[in-house]
Amino acid sequence: MDGLLVFGKTGQVAREIERIVPDAVFAGRDEADLTRPADCAELIRSTRPAAVINAAAYTAVDKAETDQETARLVNADAPAEMARTCAELGIPFLHISTDYVFDGSGDMPRAEDAETGPLGVYGQTKLSGERGVAAAGGQFAILRTSWVFSAHGNNFVKTMRRLGAERDRLTIVDDQIGGPTAAADIAAAAVTMIAAMTRDPSRGGLYHFAGHPDTSWAGFAQEIFALSGLSPEVVGIPTEDYPTPARRPLNSRLHCAAITHDFGIDRPDWRASLERVIKELDE
Numbered sequence: 454m455d456g457l458l459v460f461g462k463t464g465q466v467a468r469e470i471e472r473i474v475p476d477a478v479f480a481g482r483d484e485a486d487l488t489r490p491a492d493c494a495e496l497i498r499s500t501r502p503a504a505v506i507n508a509a510a511y512t513a514v515d516k517a518e519t520d521q522e523t524a525r526l527v528n529a530d531a532p533a534e535m536a537r538t539c540a541e542l543g544i545p546f547l548h549i550s551t552d553y554v555f556d557g558s559g560d561m562p563r564a565e566d567a568e569t570g571p572l573g574v575y576g577q578t579k580l581s582g583e584r585g586v587a588a589a590g591g592q593f594a595i596l597r598t599s600w601v602f603s604a605h606g607n608n609f610v611k612t613m614r615r616l617g618a619e620r621d622r623l624t625i626v627d628d629q630i631g632g633p634t635a636a637a638d639i640a641a642a643a644v645t646m647i648a649a650m651t652r653d654p655s656r657g658g659l660y661h662f663a664g665h666p667d668t669s670w671a672g673f674a675q676e677i678f679a680l681s682g683l684s685p686e687v688v689g690i691p692t693e694d695y696p697t698p699a700r701r702p703l704n705s706r707l708h709c710a711a712i713t714h715d716f717g718i719d720r721p722d723w724r725a726s727l728e729r730v731i732k733e734l735d736e
C-alpha cells in the first residue's frame with residue numbers, strides 16, 4: 454500500500470498499522486492537532502497521499518463527559534474535515550468508530566444499519582464523526598470496532614495485569630458483553646480495506662469488526678489472568694455496582710457478517726490475539 458497517510462502515531466491502532474505499512478506517513482499531535490480540523494485538511498493537501506486512515510481519537514470515555522468541546526472537535530469535527538478534504542482530492546478515507554454509538558439494549562448482535570443511541574459524550578461525538586464522514590460525499594469506509602487491546606498504550610489488558618499483580622481480589626462487571634479486539638487485527642483489516650478501496654472506487658461503506666467470541670469484561674479479565682500467570686479472585690458484579698461518570702452499553706455485540714462477505718475478513722479469535730499480546734508484554 455503506497456502513499457498512505459495515517460492520523461495517529463502513538464495510539465494502539467496507529468502503532469499496529471505502522472508494523473504493517475512502515476512506509477506510511479504517520480501524523481501525530483505535532484504534525485496535526487485534531488482540535489484544529491483545518492490543520493488536518495492542510496496536512497492532507499500538502500502530503501498528497503493516495504489514501505488516508507484516521508486512527509486518532511479522543512478515547513477517554515469518562516473524561517469526555519466533562520471535556521465535551523475537545524471530544525467533539527477530535528471525534529466529530531476533525532474526521533468530517535478529513536473526509537471532505539479526501540472527497541475534494543478524490544482519494545479514499547477510512548475512519549474507525551465504536552460500539553459505544555449504540556445504547557446496548559437487548560442481547561442480539563447489532564448489524565451496521567441498527568438504530569444508534571449513544572449513552573455518553575464519547576459515543577455521541579463518535580456518532581457525529583461517522584455522520585460527518587458519510588456526508589462528505591467522497592469514497593469512505595467506517596470500521597466500527599470494540600474493546601481494543603494491544604501491548605501499547607492504555608487498555609483493559611494492561612490495567613488488569615497491573616491490578617491483578619497488586620490485589621488478591623478484583624470486582625469486574627460481568628453484564629456488559631462484547632468482542633475484545635486486538636489493535637493488530639484492526640490494523641490488518643483497515644489496511645486490507647483501504648487497499649481494496651484504492652483499487653476500486655466503488656468500494657466502501659459502514660462495517661462492523663470485532664473479536665470472537667463475545668464475552669464480558671469479567672470473562673476477558675479471567676483469560677488475561679490465566680495467560681499472565683496471575684490468579685486474583687475475580688468477582689463478577691453488575692454495572693450498577695461499578696459507578697462511572699459515563700454510562701456504558703450492556704450489549705456491545707456487533708454483527709460482523711458484512712465485512713466477511715465484502716472483504717473476506719473474518720472475526721479474529723481474540724484469545725489467540727491476546728496470547729500474542731501477552732507474549733509481547735512478557736518479553
Ligand SMILES: NC(=O)C1=CN([C@@H]2O[C@H](COP(=O)(O)OP(=O)(O)OC[C@H]3O[C@@H](n4cnc5c(N)ncnc54)[C@H](OP(=O)(O)O)[C@@H]3O)[C@@H](O)[C@H]2O)C=CC1
Nearest residue numbers: 463464465466486487488509510512549551598599600601
Ligand atoms: N480503545 C478502544 O477500546 C476503542 C477504540 N475505538 C476507536 O479506534 C480508534 C483507535 O483507537 P486507539 O488506537 O485505541 O486509540 P488510543 O487511545 O490508543 O490513541 C488515541 C490516539 O489519538 C491521538 N489523539 C488524541 N487527541 C489528539 C489530538 N487532539 N490531536 C492529535 N492526535 C490526537 C493520540 O495521540 P497522543 O498520544 O498524542 O494523545 C493517540 O495517538 C479510535 O477511533 C477509537 O475511537 C473503537 C472501539 C474501542
Ligand SMILES: Cc1cn([C@H]2C[C@H](O)[C@@H](COP(=O)(O)OP(=O)(O)O[C@H]3O[C@@H](C)C(=O)[C@@H](O)[C@H]3O)O2)c(=O)[nH]c1=O
Nearest residue numbers: 512514551552553599600601609624625626670695701
Ligand atoms: C478497572 C476496572 C474496570 N471495570 C469495568 C469498567 C468498564 O465497564 C469495563 C472496561 O473498562 P475500561 O476502562 O477499559 O472501559 P472503556 O474505557 O469504557 O472501554 C471502551 O473504550 C472506548 C474507547 C471504546 O470505544 C469501547 O469499545 C471500550 O473499549 O470494566 C471493572 O468492572 N473493574 C475494574 O477494576
Ligand SMILES: [Mg+2]
Nearest residue numbers: 512513514608
Ligand atoms: Mg478506556
